[in-house]
Amino acid sequence: METMKEDAITGRQLFVLIFMTQLGLEVMSLPHVEADIAGHDMWLSVFLSGLCAQAGIMLIWWLGSRYPSRNCFAYVPQIVGRPVGAFVNLMYGCYYAISGLMLILNYTDVLNRWLFVYTPGWIITLMIFIACGYAASLSLRRIAYIAQSYLILSVIAILLIAGCWLYGPDVKNLLPVLSGGWNPVVKGIYYAFSGYVGYDLLLYAFPYVKAKSKNRLLLIMTFANMTAILYYVLSCLICSTMFSLKQLKHIPEPIVFILKYYQLEVLQSLDVMFLIFYVFIVSDTAYIYFFLSAKAFVHLRSKGLGKHQIWVWAMVGLAFIGSLFFKKRSTIINFSDLQDIGSVFMIIAVPAVLLIISGLRGAGRNRA
Amino acid sequence: MKLSTSLKETERYFQEQFADQSDFRVKPLNLDGTEYRLFYFDTLIDSELVQNYVLKPLLSRPHDPVHDVVSILDYTETASFQEAVHAIMYGKTVLQRSGEAKLHLLGTDVKKERSINIPTNERVLRGANEAFIENLDTNLNLMRKLINSTDFVVKTYTIGRLSQTKVAMMYIKTIADMASVEEVDRRLRSIDIDYIDAPGEIDELIKENKYAFFPQTLTTERPDRARANLMEGKVVVATAGSPDVVILPVSFWSFFQSEDDYQNGWLLGSIFRVLRLCCFFIAMGLPALYVTVSSFNPQMLPINFVNTLQSSLKYVTFPPFVEALSMMLLLEILREATIRLASPVGQTIGVVGGIVVGTVVVQSNLVSNTMVITAALTGLASFVMPSYEMSGAARLLSYPALLISAVFGLFGLAFFFMIICTHLCSINTLGLSYYKPPFSLSDAKDTLFRAPTWSLTKRPKATAPSNRTRMRNPRGWKR
DSSP: OOHHHHHOEEEEEHHHHHHHOOOOOOHHHHHHHHHHTTGGGGHHHEEEEHHHHHHHHHHHOOOOOOOOOOOHHHHHHHHHHHHHHHHHHHHHHHHHHHHHHHHHHHHHHHHHHOSSSHHHHHHHHHHHHHHHHHHHHOOOHHHHHHHHHHHHHHHHHHHHHHHHHHHHHHOGGGGGTTTOHHHHHHHHHHHHHHGTTTTTTTHGGGBBBOOOHHHHHHHHHHHHHHHHHHHHHHHHHEEEHHOHHHHHOOSSOOOHHHHHHHHHHHOOOOHHHHHHHHHHHHHHHHHHHEEEEEHHHHHTTTTTOOOOOHOOOOOHHHHHHHHOOOSSSHHHHHHHHHHHHHHHHIIHHHHHHHHHHHHHHHHHHHHH | OOOSSHHHHHHHHHHHHTTTTEEEEEEEOOOOOOOEEEEETTTTHHHHIIIIIIIIIHHHOOTTTHHHHOOSSEEEEEHHHHHHHHHHHTTTTTETTTOSEEEEEEBBOOOOOOOOOOSSSOOOSSSOOOOSSOOOOHHHHHHHHHHTTTEEEEEEEEOOOTTEEEEEEEEEETTTHHHHHHHHHHHHHHHOOOOOOOTTTHHHOSSSSSTOOOOEEEEEEHHHHHHHHHHOOOOEEETTTTTTTEEOOOOOGGGGGGGGGTTTTTHHHOOOOOOOHHHHHHHHHHHHHHHHHTTTTTTGGGGHHHHHHHHHTTTSSSSHHHHHHHHHHHHHHHHHHHHHSSHHHHHHHHHIIIIIIIIIIHHHHSOOOOHHHHHHHHHHHHHHHHHHHHHHHHHHHHHHHHHHHHHHHHHHHHHHHHHHHHHHHHETTEEEEEEOOOOOHHHHHTTHHHHHHHHBBBBOGGOOOOOBBSSOOTTTOOO
């Protein structure tokens, strides 16, 4: 009961949490990745990918509304039985810890390339891990407070990005639409999907939201997803109108490049500001991953296994040790690709299978 | 021991209790054949009161019942020695007539108090000019005069095994969250200490997060501020012997509210509120920002400004970190010296602070011009906050911020603010969240800015008041 009270969040908080979790490094990297695949139609890919995420949200919402009083990690054993359920929870725990690790590694990589050329990567990683561990050991409500506090930064970020648009965008770059047919666009959907990962927080948060009805909860989720779509599409549009495809293929983080070019009277380099305060947005996503990871491990046993805080620090510690093994940039990229496949599996395939099994069992029970 | 009718035995008991007290007095009286004994401390009683309202009436009507004769309002009877001993210690006179197995407790304590002064630590431009004083009764009187309602409840406790200090808890029973009130009550009762030194010890003994950096109780010397907080459903704890009262449960935002905000019109009030919040960040982070910008990321600034900065740093031998640290320490020393300084030598601090620190340090190239400006701005910004505790917390936190940004640069500063934000979010006061980001308009109304009075129809949610309606139609004249 105590966690029920401490984890209870309002609809507004859910909106902020989902939006902030979805927002990640992809704002910077998507235009570069998509340039190779969808070309100038990247905004379309990103938009369609958002709609796929919406389908994923519906899936999790449907699953959650079948068990409205418990979180996912608590009802999984009920659906698939105790041993398999424990295994699923274990998978989720590892997946979230790895997601957090990869996010932090990728951000450190960006920082190392653009800003801190001489700083050893592990120091930056360690600092983010400490901040994440501290935040993740709090309750969901407190984490929502943190996300709400950082929300202003994401607004500033989009204003900065949009502000750069004032200087000569070339809308012709977008035309012709669908020059390569639908094929590259559809292929691009998969690569853009990693940007929307994070809505799966609903798996855990569903029972704790104080929304008027479950339909309203879905509405809140949709709003959050729409905001994230808007954010990504805007950043893709800006990048593809400011740069040619050839340029985009060579610049890994085009937005930083745009910001580097413009300056204010009192601030020479907007890019430094942007990169630095992006740590708030990145860490916000990362600590939610570690929070979820620890929650999954706690639910390995129905009575609860160990304390949440201990699991958080254990996972953060393990992830930090793991981060020391990633020395080369190519290893990080390859592993990130693997993790992208993993995330599609974990937040679309697994909930879908769970929903089907739970539906079959429910139907069987009704007949009996 | 049981009280007997014999005056001798009572006297022996009191003499034993107050064996070494040279100011304890026993006065035997024989009035027209009736024996009386008076027991008192002559340092605690008002002898004129005893003379005029106890002795004189007794002389004229020695055989009538005592409570009919003495003209003292604070009059009680008891048969318990324990109670009588306590009463004597509080300055009452104990009277016994021979043949009666009861003691008459007469409230004749001398009231020595200073007059009500103007607030010295929390100044405002508009607003009441009364401050609490050390006498608890006077303080309660001030509060009762401000809130003439039966809903205003005062509960008193005695805390301190030796000092037996009176502590009063005040709340408004139709507004305050009863769970918080009960919790404060429970915590006050459980305090077991030899003497209580308010408000600091009350604060430390009843707050939840022992290791939190930020103050979790609001201390004030202003009755009007206490009233404003009572009206939001908070609990006020006043202690005898202290001119400050403690307010709880308070949220982070309460520390930025000042009485002035509500007197100057909402637009000015809001601007000053936002200014104070900005000053909080300046006080915490400005020296750190200076160090990172001048030693790690000068490329952030426009080239002309960098040139100016470099020219002022040119002849300074120390690195910016040492510069910043020494100036901040100097500022702290000046502040501490100003508080402790005897008032006749107060002028000296201006000379030392202004001339030596401001001019000579720069002229001798020990510290750069820019650093002096930074330090001065930091110091001023920290004193803008209406709460001394919060300004202290901000200044204290500027040291770790400085250290971490001297080592890790701008990223370190970001890390610092991340930890501070998380820390703020984790604090609890009386089961309520200490820091809630003002996310909806109704939350931001009296936190981030000061909304117009007519729009503050609901009490803020932060203290979970049981009755949130504050006004229904405040501008009812307008149809």
